[in-house]
Every structure is written in structure tokens, then in C-alpha cells.
Amino acid sequence: MESKKIIGQGAVALSSLLAVQGRNCSEMHFVDCQFADMDFLDVDFSGSRFENCHFTACRFDGSDLSDSIWHKCQAIGGYFCDVNATDARFTRGNFSNTDWTGATLTSTAFEDCKLIGGHFERVSTYGMVLRQCRLASAFLRGISFYKSQLDEVDFSDADLDGADFQKAVFVNCSLRQAALATAKFAGADLRGCDLGPLSLTDARQFRQAVISHNQAADLLRGIGLVVM
DSSP states (O other): OOOOOEEEEEEHHHHHHHHTTTBBTTTEEEEEEEEEEOOOOOOOTOOOOOOOOESOOOOTTTTTTTTTTEESSTTTTOTTTTOOOOOOOEESOTTTTTTTTTOOOOEEEEOOOOOOTOOOSOBBBBTTTEOOBOOOTOOTTOOOOOOEESSSSSSSTBBBOOOTTTEEEEEEEEETTTTTTOOOOOOOBOOOOOHHHHHHHHHHHGOBBBBOHHHHHHHHHTTTTTOO
């Protein structure tokens, strides 16, 4: 069945749609729409597609975003608490300072997205994909990236206390100035990661991880040893 398309109409059209269909907006197609100060609480957007849509001060708490596609969208400062975003795909978007507390992000893909300052607490991330994403200063405590391949992900200044990076592979990533207390890196391949300046105390966080010769030399210089 062909999805219903809404182009450039935004809040008025969606409000009318919600009034008619209740909270079922599955399999919809939104293009060039702008929404402001709207609450999409517990709305079913499963299988829907959003293209070049802008959301200002909007809430999606408890909504079903499974199998949805978000391309070139902005939702800066939005709330996605307790959403089900299983198999959803977010590409070339700006979701900085968004709150994803309690979200299900199973097999969710974020590609070429800004997630700066995002809050990811008590989230399910099994099979989540991150490529070319900026997560600088994000709250990611206790997140599991077990066996993940992380491609061009910027974790600089992020709070990664207790995160699980065991057996993860980092490709052109950054962990500069990230908070890594109790984070686990056993079996992780950090050779493609910018670790920033390291002290001996910092290095203990990377026990049993694989690092490059250059990274090892940087570590030794960081504790005052001269590498010849």
C-alpha cells in the first residue's frame, strides 16, 4: 500500500491527521515539513519516512519509530524518551542535545548525524550502527558498544563512564578528553582512534586493548619517558 505523503504543510496537516486517525501515523511520508512545540507522545510512526523536516521543541516520548527513515532532518533539543526506534535509520541529520533516555535503539542506524550533547541513558543499543557521527559531550554512561564497528565517530569530551567497548573496532574515531572511568576495552582495536594525551592513569582504562606503536610511544612520552 502506498504511503500517504504530506509535503511542506507541517503542523496543521499533522494535527488534522491525528484528529482523524488518533495516534496512528504509520507508513506516512513527510517532506519539507516544519513542526514547532508539538507533542507526539505515544504516536505510531512505524515505517514512516521524514525528509528534510525540522522539529523545534517537539516531543516524541513513547512513540513507535520502528522501521522509520529520517533523512536530512533537524530536531535539536527534542525529546525521544522511551521511543522504540528498532531498525530506524537517521541520515545526514542534526539531533544535537536530544534526550533518548530509555529508548530502544536495537539495530538503529545513525549515519552522518550530529548528536552533540545527546543524552543516552538506559538505552538498548544491540546492533546499533554509528557512522560519521559527532557525539562530542554526549552522555553515554553504561552504553554497550560490544563488538561494534565504529566508523568516524567523535566521542570527544563525552561521558563514557562504564561504557562497554569490548572487542569493538574504532576506525578514524576520537576519544579525546572523554570520561572513561570503569569503561571496558578488553579486546578492542584502538589503532584507528585518537586517544589524545594520555597519562599512566588514563592508560589503565585501555587494558587488554590493541593500540598502535605510535600510540604506545605517545603514552610513554605522556609519562615522561623519551622514546628513541
